[in-house]
Amino acid sequence: MEPANDGLTTKLSAKILGQIVLIQGMVWHLPNLESILSFVCRGLENLPGVFQIGYQVFEENFERGGLAEDGSKTGRKFELKFKDTVFGEMTFSVSESALFAPYIPYIENLSLMLAVVCEERRQRVLIESYKNELEKRVYDRTKQLEMEIDVRRQTEESLRESEKKFKSIFEQAAVGFALVESKTGCFIRINKRFCEIIGYTVDEMSMNKTFQEITHSDDLQKDLGNNARLVAGEIHEFTTEKRYIHKSGSIVWVRLTISPTWQKGEEPHSHIAVVEDITERKHSEDALRKSEEELRAIFSAAKEVSFIITDAKEPDSTVLEFSPGAESIFGYKRSEMLGKCVSALHLPEDIVKMPEMHKAIREGRKGFSGETTMVRKSGEEFPALFSIYPLLDENGEMYAALNVSFDIGKQKKLEAQLQQTQKMEAIGTLAGGIAHDFNNMLGIITGNISYVLTELEKSGEIYRALLDAQQGASQARYLTQQLLTFAKGGAPVKKTINPNQLVKESAELAKRGSNSICRFKLSDDSWFVEVDPGQINQVISNLIINANQAMPDGGTIEVHSENIILEKDDGLPLPGGRYIKISIEDQGVGISKKHLSKIFEPFFSTKQKGSGLGLAITFSVVKMHNGYIAAESELGKGSIFSIYLPATSKEVTQTKDRETANHFGRGRVLIMDDQESILNMLGRMLKKMGYETTFAVDGSEAVEKYQEAGDTDTPFDLVILDLTIPGGMGGAATVSELLNIDPGVRAVVSSGYSNNPVMANFQDYGFSGVLSKPYTQMQLAEVLNKILGQ
Secondary structure (H helix, E strand, O other): OOOOOOHHHHHHHHHHHHHHHHHHHHHHHOOOHHHHHHHHHHHOOOOOOEEEEEEEEOOOOOOOEEOOOOOOOEEEEEEEEEOOEEEEEEEEEEOOHHHHHHHHHHHHHHHHHHHHHHHHHHHHHHHHHHHHHHHHHHHHHHHHHHHHHHHHHHHHHHHHHHHHHHHHHHHHOOOEEEEEEOOOOEEEEEOHHHHHHHOOOHHHHHOOOEHHHHEOHHHHHHHHHHHHHHHHOOOOOEEEEEEEEOOOOOEEEEEEEEEEOOOOOOOOOEEEEEEEEOHHHHHHHHHHHHHHHHHHHHHHHHHHEEEEEEEOOOOOOEEEEEOHHHHHHHOOOHHHHOOOEHHHHEOHHHHOOHHHHHHHHHHHOOOEEEEEEEEOOOOOEEEEEEEEEEEEOOOOOEEEEEEEEEEOHHHHHHHHHHHHHHHHHHHHHHHHHHHHHHHHHHHHHHHHHHHHHOOOOOOOHHHHHHHHHHHHHHHHHHHHHHHHHHHHOOOOOOEEEOHHHHHHHHHHHHOOOOOOEEEEEOOOOOOEEEEOHHHHHHHHHHHHHHHHHHOOOOOEEEEEEEEEEEOOOOOOOOOOEEEEEEEEEOOOOOOOHHHHOOOOOOOOOOOOOOOOOHHHHHHHHHHHOOOEEEEEEEOOOEEEEEEEEEEEOOOOOOOOOOOOOOOOOOEEEEEEOOOHHHHHHHHHHHHHHOEEEEEEOOHHHHHHHHHHHHOOOOOOOEEEEEOOOOOOOOHHHHHHHHHHHOOOOOEEEEEOOOOOHHHHOHHHHOOOEEEEOOOOHHHHHHHHHHHHOO
């Protein structure tokens, strides 16, 4: 509604508007909304058309001011609102709306201005409140920081003091300390004692040295496992005993305790190792353990020793204590002997001597020892070594006696076996000497017979008689070979042969004079073997003789040979490869299972007249040939002995038939032998072959003559040396001297001791050939053909 245009109204409007402007200027200086609204209402109470003005402040605990609104009159409210906040309101009771209406915009503007004033006042109060709160907070925080700084200063001081103490403890501790990086094992920090334990300096340990490097290899896996469990959080700490490797290389035993330096849930980074050197303790424990083991061993051995304590009565002393060893030896239980007379363990003739022994012990205060015969519970008598010692009280009086006794029955048997062994060794030495001399005599016989045979017509009766004699001498040679093997053993003199002929000849010879027959089934295409024919002949002979004796009423002995190839897993103690298997089977009495495992032991025999050496020699010979012998037997069904000999790829040396082999040549031969008959025999043979011969009786003479001949135009073309010269230089030493004079010397070694290693490996000693006594002219020819050529 537009205001009236008459002059009076205009004047009133200017006045009212002036009041409104004045009010707007004045309200900024009033202290609060109450005073502002009260002031405004008084200033506008003369507004035209308004008969009453009221106001209300929207503040908590504030009573409404002004006049009550007359509900019969028209009224108008004006809110003091700024944005969404209403601070209060003014209520105008209007009597004439037309007069009041022109002023409404001005009053609304005034209400808005008052709301702005209220908001400004509110913001100022809030700012002041915020300022006060901020100042308070700053003050409080400052005080708190001052307190925290003070606490931190005290904490740091305590920490420094604690670190100082820790460093002192860490460095001066009597045990080793180390800070270790958990994942790598590198040492971060170590103390003086730890350095002393392992021998390294701090600088050496700081150069990426790890606990793995100084840990004994046998303890490392366990250590790594515990460390992994620690890092994984499975355990919080662990203690173990382990070994370090000292810088010097020695072993250091330590007791190690590991504790982590991280809290639960944190990433693992380092741990503390506490190390105590327990090397001396370990040595003491080892020494104690060893001492205990030795003591246990003594107690264990005491099972074979009888300890009996008796009182001092005579002659029937009462048993006070009876040891486990006594139970074992005598067969009585301890409960059976306690309180009984010790005389139950002695022969009657020994009981008579007891008073005398006790008297001697009492008077002399010393033990009494001797040998006697004691009696077991079963009544069996046995030899015993006994000692009786007095047990004295504090006054030196004898109150009891300790009887210590040993069953020496086994010892007596061993002594008997030793005597038997010494007897057999003496017999062996005698047999060896006899065999050697017999070989020399056989050499003279066979050599001269073979020489005579070359001078006779083969169709003559004398020729055939001498041929039989030569064959008999050859068989006698095999007997001497057995004697030599029995006496000395030794390396075989090997030759490459087809085994079938040797097996058949040996078996036929061994069964002569018995009522058994041999049935042969020998391989037609047998592989060759490299063996000592004399020793293998002895093996076959021993087995055939045993088979004959197992069949006292006669029977058939099956002799087989076959080629076999053994694999590594065939169950025999032999490497895989090609072998000749020779089997000898009888239908005799057989061997029991309990005896079968012992048949190859020396001196073991199930025969009343057996020496127990035959199979032992057989086993030894086969083993020396890198072979194996096995036995199968069953009581009442016979036995089978199987011999495995390695096959060889070498070919049998092709020579002329022994009856026709010969040699012809020219030159000079030096012969050394201590027996004139052998020199004469060999001289005749060589002269027949076209050679001049010179004799020497020992090595010194042979060397002298060889050297003299070497200075002439007719040196020796060959030297034949006897291996053994009693009281003089033998063949081995002689050829060594000759090689110094003439590296090209051609020498043949000869001996009746065919098992001598020089005979088996003659080339290793500088010889060009070997002749085993006895030998024939044809065998001599074969050797000369090899060395000098035909």
